[in-house]
Amino acid sequence: MVETHAISTDYLRLSGELRLKVLGMYKKANAGHIGCSLSCIDLLIAALINQKRAQDSFILSKGHAAAALYVALNHLGEISDEVLETFYQDGTSLPAHPAPNQHAGIPFATGSLGHGLPIATGIAHANKLSGENSFSYVLMSDGETNEGTTWEASHYAIQNQLDNLIILIDKNGLQGFGYTNDILGNSADANKWKAIGFDVFEADGHNPAELIELIETVKNRSNGLPKVIIAHTVKGKGVSYMENRMEWHYLPMSDTQYEQAKNDVLDAYGVTN
Secondary structure (H helix, E strand, O other): OOOOOOOOHHHHHHHHHHHHHHHHHHHHHOOOOHHHHHHHHHHHHHHHHHHOOOOOEEEEOOHHHHHHHHHHHHHOOOOOHHHHOOOOOOOOOOOOOOOOOOOOOOOOOOOOOOOHHHHHHHHHHHHHHHOOOOOEEEEEEOHHHHOHHHHHHHHHHHHOOOOOEEEEEEEOOEEOOEEHHHHOOOOOOHHHHHHHOOEEEEEEOOOHHHHHHHHHHHHOOOOOOOEEEEEEOOOOOOOOOOOOOHHHHOOOOOHHHHHHHHHHHHHHHOOOO
16 A cells, blocks of 8 residues: 555645546556656645745646646646546647647746756746746756756856745656666755755655645745755655656556556545546
8 A cells, every 4th residue: 555644634635636637647648657747746736736826937847747737737727627638639738748828827848858947047037137026936857957957047046046936856766767866866966956055945745735834934035045945756656556666757557557556546545536
């Protein structure tokens, strides 16, 4: 049985409901990128569903987890159930990676890793220059911290004192070719971000209540330092045979695997099918 944390029942149930939707979408599409979507759902609950205001922006930089973004926007009423059913189909507005100019909650195309943070940094700087009371959120993968553009944008944010920039790193420890520590080392390490001048926080990435409280604290720190929340997560969270398994970055589910995945979520998150 998959273990869950002692978190608010409402958040636990919502986390389970969104997971079931993600699993259903990927099964219907016979597509992969399931594990990376399951690792960031609780971050989306905290930042996008609970903390983002109308004047704020949110970028999913790890665009391969688009299904998780789509179900969060569906929960917010920005994407209808009917449109959600078209995920991955020909002519859809919900392709495998987010496409721009289709839905208000998806302002930019993402998926080529390392692009989301530069965009979010530019938004944060524009808002600073115009005196707007807004925050620029960006959700990144830990593997994405291998990218040079990530560090260029980070230094730009430091130089321009963008304390309205909030980076969330989904640190699940796996990327496309293996464990992140074995590829280019622990590039999402808190000490590295502190060393270059970020306001750094670490959190349990599967506890929405804790994350919401932390984000609220971070927003109130007007200290000239850009923020990064390193969220410790589990790839494939909620499905026993997917957890911490690299192959679920790619594989689709068989009928039997889909039934087991649903049962795991139903058992762990207290939701009904």
